[in-house]
Amino acid sequence: MNGNQNGFSVSVEQLTKRFGDFTAVDAITFSARRGEIFGFLGPNGAGKSTTIRILCGLLAPTSGRASVAGLDVATQPEEIRQRIGYMSQKFSLYNDLRVKENLEFFGGLYSVPPSEMPGRMAWAVRMAGLEGRERSLTGSLPVGWKQRLALGCAVLHRPPIVFLDEPTSGVDPVSRRQFWELIQEMAREGITVFVTTHYMDEAEYCNRLVLIDRGRIVAMGTPTELKSRSMKGELLLVECEPLGPALAALRALPGVAEAGIFGRAMHALVADSRAAAVPVRNALLAKGLDVRRVEPIRPSLEDVFVALTVARRPEGPALPQVRA
């Protein structure tokens, strides 16, 4: 499996990982192209981190194959490590080291040539917004800065592929957005960015996505493709009080395939949303409920995901989702 696989940076075929009886990753197949922002989306425990760790050589696959930068993860993990950058879920920097000491450390580990170090470090500091704070202890930095610093440490050696495992968990929304701008900039420079996240809204930033649930791929494609292909109907936004009885009433309506709570409102899956708007409103009013709004909306990735996973769950609809 040597040599680049048709221009794919990351190539995975029937990859499976079992921990004892538990199958964390179940025969997944996908590929990411060079320069793509490839997203791996799914709830906690879906197998995202496990997959990324296999790709980085941190875990050995139980069966199946995977190659990164043309190298096989099972037999050439050390060579892979030279060519990638990895940001672990806890973006583990050394809290008792100063900012510049962390950068120097990782620069040393990746053997960044000494002549390039000052330039790369300056770049990383600028990118992270830490000018003037090079001597601060990393532990004293707010989370958003730590996160960017961790990214800087991971790419000091200009790897062609970068793996980011939940890079924005626990970070405030403004910092999250800034971080994604950074990622997009890297992608523009030709770096393949492989990201896992459980924030559905972030998935919109990705070029291509894989939706994963319980170790299996549920859907794959660009965000637009997913939103248009995956839904088996169209969506209505229904704001109605009280929520409990309203949901029950909505579900009971004929023509409503599924309904769930999203925030303070509900989404209902119908065949034709424009046509169904008025009848649904009337039906709810007839039940004595206080209806505020009923209007068609375009599905978000979250809707897509819920639809795809709920459909697969044997126990029926999951509990009402609260949007993150």
Added chain:
Amino acid sequence: MKFLQALRRIHRLLVKEFIQTLRDPHTRFTLFGPPIIQMLVFGYAATLEVNHVHFALLDHDNTQESREYIARLTGSPYFTLDKVAQRPAELRAGIDRGTTLLAVQIDSGFSQDLRGGKGAKVQVIVDSANSNTALVGLGYVNQISAKYAQDYQRDHMLRANPQMAAMLPQVNLADRPWFNENFTSRWYFVPGVIGNLMLVMVMILTAFAVVREREIGTLEQVMVTPIRRWEFILGKTLPFFLIGMFDAALISLVGTFWFGVPFRGSVAVLAVGTMIFLLSSLGVGLFISTISATQQQAMVSAFFFIMPATTLSGFGTPISSMPPFFQKLTYLDPLRYYMIILRSVYLKGVGFRVLWPELVSMAVFSVTLLSVSILRFHKSID
């Protein structure tokens, strides 16, 4: 009614504490590991008795008298002849290498000097790198030599001047070892092991129990419930007090019935002494829990307290051998008093009348320590 509720809460706490202690591999190890290890080591391995003196011999004289003297040495159960040397260098080699403890060299005029009434010379070289064994070994040589000399003298006198021989004055020393007739060092160590273990186990278990909650965060959780401070403290310390008493009893039984250490005193005195001592162990454990944020820190603090505490307690080496400054320091060590009580109860068979100073000192120490620790603990819960 309120009291009943309090009792019930304490009961719940006790149960939880027992379950957690048994489930956590670290504390489980502390429960069983140290007792077994120490009993094995101090029961079987550690000994200050010198029962095997390896020695080398060089006899330049080779007469009946010198051979008789040598026979006295080799005939003793304490001595093992390792090497009969031909040259002095060989004697030295054994000592340098550390394989022989003593080298005995009999000069060539030995029997001549004996008969002539002059002191016959015997040279003994002792490897005193281990001074204790050297002392004891040398003592044996001196004893055997003195006996040989005495016997020779008597024979000589009897032959030369029988009447005078009968009237020659002599002062003998009769030794009356009390409490431990055979000088068995196991009888010295094994009762001490009880003290050691009580301190180590109770202290570590108590410290861990509290710090574990603080580390995980359940401490806050528990303090929000209707539980009172004193109930919580009791719930944290009582289980280990009970475990301590149980273990003390168990080890006592093993010490007596397996290792054969005699128990001549009263169980009541031992029980009271143990209880008071356990209180101070609990106090130290609580104190450590107030200065440690993680179990890791607690363990380090505990360890670095245990080391001086056991050294200065008179457990392995007697307090009377320590320099005066250190002897005074030992008064601050509760284990010191408990050691005295243990050995006195086991071997001397004395009771409250003799041991009350130790019991009272320990009690004062325990109460003070426990109070300080509880006060600190009180505040730390806030």
Added chain:
Amino acid sequence: MSLRRIFAIFRKEVIQISRDVRSLLIIFAIPLILLFIYGYGVNLDVKHVPLCVYDRDGSQQSQDLLKGFQSTEYFNIVHLARDYPDVVRHIDSGSCSVAVVIPPRFAEDLRNAGSTTVQAILDASDSNSASIGLGYAQSIVAAYSSRVQVDWAAAHGAQPPALPLDVRARTWFNEDLESMANIVPGVVALVMAVVGAFLTSLTIAREWERGTMEQLISTPVGALEIQIGKLIPYFVIGMADTALCAGASVGWFQVPFRGSWLVMFGSSALFLTVVLSLGYFISVVTKSQLAASQMALLATFLPTFLLSGFIFPIDQMPVVVQVITRVLPARYFVEILRSVFLKGTPVAMIASQLTALGIIAFVLVALATRAFHKRLE
């Protein structure tokens, strides 16, 4: 193997150590504190034994005998008993360890019957001190007995029986038979073992617990590079500590140093390699700081204290135990230290101990390297 990567790991470790106050304390304060406590506290010298005297004769002769006990530093007369129950009380309470009882017609018996017996009651609950104290008492009484015989012979115009035997004892290496000289080198070994293993036992486990290990193993750095980079700082610290303890032993405790400093530091380097690798190995295997430090302390302190020969002589232990001590690095190191401090013997004499240490060091380093996997499971 990249020197650059090793240096990166090394530098990071040094920075972290220098910023961790608690570690620094352990590194510098604890060894010295332990040295002092064990150096002074563990003392097998039997001197100033508290003595109780019950003189039932009260004659000139009994006074003469007692002078022998008074004038020696081995005994300390703390009480003159009035009656037998008084003696019992003092022995029971522990205020006296030995009681010398002189019988009522001591002087008279000596004059007439020719022999008399003095009793030494010993509190043998401390069996070691009791047996040594007995030895002292016997020699004091024997010396007195000889003097009596000589005087008697002179008084009766007979030739005083000369001492048939003249046993000249030369104590080698530790002329004053001070237990400190033999214990302090052992304490150096104990301190190095405990501190060394303890410090390294935390290093890998801590990174696992904090999550930085995952990041670390995702980089190109190799297992051996990590091991070398992490252990060098602790090695340097360990050698510094050894120098500190050795210096204190000679300078403060006045333990003689007769061997070569080269041998001392060479063997210390070997021993340090052993204990550091042991701690590292434990850290790799347990991945939990708490378990690692517990195991490290247990695996070094107890065996070194109890079975290395530093207090309890190995050749007096049961054979089974003696065999077990053959796998303990501390046993060999204590022998080497004693040789270097007290004996000053040529290196050839300790060649077997050095070899043994070398073998153990090699095994542990190999174990530690093989145990570390750059994988998460």
